[in-house]
Amino acid sequence: MVTLDLRHVASPAVRDLLHLVNHPDFDRAQQQIEHLGGCTEPVRLTGRTTTVDTTTGEVLRSYTSSDEPTGSLLSACGNRRASRCPACSHLYAADTYHLIRAGLSGGKTVPDTVRTHPRVFATLTAPSFGPVHNRPDARPCRCGTRHEPTDALLGTPLNPATYDYVGAVLFNAHAGALWARFAIYLRRELATRLGIMQKAARAVFRVSFAKVAEYQKRGLVHFHAVIRLDGPDGNTQPPPSYATAAVLTDAIRSAAPRARISVTSDAIGERELSWGQQLDVREIAAFGTDSELTDQAVAAYVAKYATKSADASGTLDRALYCRPCQGRGATLLPHGTPLPCTACDGTGQARLLSRLPVARHVRQMIRTCWELGKLPEFAHLKLWKWAHMLGFRGHFSTKSRSYSTTLGALRDARRTWRTEQARAHAGLPESDPTTTLVVGHWDYLGSGYSPGAALLAAGVWHRKELERQFIAEGGC
Numbered sequence: 203m204v205t206l207d208l209r210h211v212a213s214p215a216v217r218d219l220l221h222l223v224n225h226p227d228f229d230r231a232q233q234q235i236e237h238l239g240g241c242t243e244p245v246r247l248t249g250r251t252t253t254v255d256t257t258t259g260e261v262l263r264s265y266t267s268s269d270e271p272t273g274s275l276l277s278a279c280g281n282r283r284a285s286r287c288p289a290c291s292h293l294y295a296a297d298t299y300h301l302i303r304a305g306l307s308g309g310k311t312v313p314d315t316v317r318t319h320p321r322v323f324a325t326l327t328a329p330s331f332g333p334v335h336n337r338p339d340a341r342p343c344r345c346g347t348r349h350e351p352t353d354a355l356l357g358t359p360l361n362p363a364t365y366d367y368v369g370a371v372l373f374n375a376h377a378g379a380l381w382a383r384f385a386i387y388l389r390r391e392l393a394t395r396l397g398i399m400q401k402a403a404r405a406v407f408r409v410s411f412a413k414v415a416e417y418q419k420r421g422l423v424h425f426h427a428v429i430r431l432d433g434p435d436g437n438t439q440p441p442p443s444y445a446t447a448a449v450l451t452d453a454i455r456s457a458a459p460r461a462r463i464s465v466t467s468d469a470i471g472e473r474e475l476s477w478g479q480q481l482d483v484r485e486i487a488a489f490g491t492d493s494e495l496t497d498q499a500v501a502a503y504v505a506k507y508a509t510k511s512a513d514a515s516g517t518l519d520r521a522l523y524c525r526p527c528q529g530r531g532a533t534l535l536p537h538g539t540p541l542p543c544t545a546c547d548g549t550g551q552a553r554l555l556s557r558l559p560v561a562r563h564v565r566q567m568i569r570t571c572w573e574l575g576k577l578p579e580f581a582h583l584k585l586w587k588w589a590h591m592l593g594f595r596g597h598f599s600t601k602s603r604s605y606s607t608t609l610g611a612l613r614d615a616r617r618t619w620r621t622e623q624a625r626a627h628a629g630l631p632e633s634d635p636t637t638t639l640v641v642g643h644w645d646y647l648g649s650g651y652s653p654g655a656a657l658l659a660a661g662v663w664h665r666k667e668l669e670r671q672f673i674a675e676g677g678c
Contacts, residue, residue, distance in 0.1 A: 275644075
């Protein structure tokens with residue numbers, strides 16, 4: 203390897219890139235980065251793996267990370283958030299699309315007959331906690347201004363002093379539980395409309411769903427859900443003929459207002475949390491019909507929001523609590539004496555709330571999370587841990603067991619396909635899983651690239667984005 207004099211290169215990233223390009227095994231380093239597809243925060247692993255023939259004891263092949271140019275193996279981070287890793291979030295969105303589409307049209311172990319089952323697309327929203335700046339149809343906002351779509355005031359309170367921040371945070375924190383309560387009432391409402399006892403309902407029908415959470419500009423979550431009626435065996439069996447989409451729609455409209463959760467606290471009194479009045483339920487068009495709400499459109503819509511997080515409402519995508527003290531502001535010595543945390547100066551915050559680069563409304567939501575999290579009656583909500591999510595603690599995309607396949611199954615299938623492609627490319631013989639044993643040991647080394655490798659990864663992602671854009675615009 204030629205020794206380079208890079209003292210005249212001002213950029214550390216460029217200097218590191220030149221050193222990497224000058225490495226004798228640069229092609230292998232570039233191959234690893236290309237394989238990750240532009241992942242921004244790959245996991246660096248060290249270790250080895252050996253494939254052994256169990257009948258003869260012969261080592262068929264072996265691999266060790268020490269043979270790599272950087273001494274480690276890079277693995278994609280797999281983060282679903284587009285703000286953290288666009289490449290991995292794109293793959294997550296694609297998997298979510300196929301998962302939702304399979305539950306509507308069949309495929310991925312789901313029979314094609316599922317497309318004949320009654321199914322609707324429902325949106326359950328948050329209630330009002332005070333008037334906010336908005337863009338009503340054909341009218342100016344209450345403040346007298348016609349806001350542009352990109353106006354930073356949209357979603358912020360008209361009067362922050364009277365806005366119910368406590369109620370807003372508690373709604374976000376209980377949104378998942380409120381959905382579970384809604385699902386219970388939905389089954390009861392369906393049983394009533396079908397004229398059967400609730401205990402006998404499981405032998406007649408099953409409610410399957412897949413939902414995704416989305417943040418509104420005001421910082422509150424609402425759910426978009428595909429809700430489907432199946433027979434008692436799930437997606438392989440249709441429901442009774444009298445269990446129609448109209449019955450399902452009527453049951454949803456009746457169940458949503460019934461779902462309520464009471465919260466009691468000496469500090470804030472008693473609150474009753476419920477869904478908002480804006481409830482949208484639309485039947486998903488049957489296969490082959492001319493309608494905007496098709497299987498493909500719904501799957502694409504849900505997949506788009508599966509990769510977003512709270513940062514879409516102007517907040518942050520990383521936890522705010524101090525990791526060393528776990529947000530407590532102090533660590534306990536062996537004999538139980540608290541010792542103020544030096545990492546956060548006893549605040550429990552990795553970054554001071556007053557210095558966060560967020561809007562006033564978002565900062566107040568975060569501050570409310572932090573203050574409520576200190577109350578003993580809300581300790582189980584861990585609001586200090588989820589303050590960056592404005593109190594929402596649930597998963598962004600979830601589904602019932604019988605809706606369709608799983609993300610894990612899709613990843614396993616992709617992993618198997620890639621393994622087979624790599625084996626064929628290397629010219630290795632096909633392994634018999636009954637007579638081969640793979641033994642490995644791996645350790646976590648760190649995350650991220652070197653500055654120079656990060657430039658290469660950014661180039662890979664940019665190229666792939668251009669390729670996708672070219673295909674979307676009708677290119678070959």
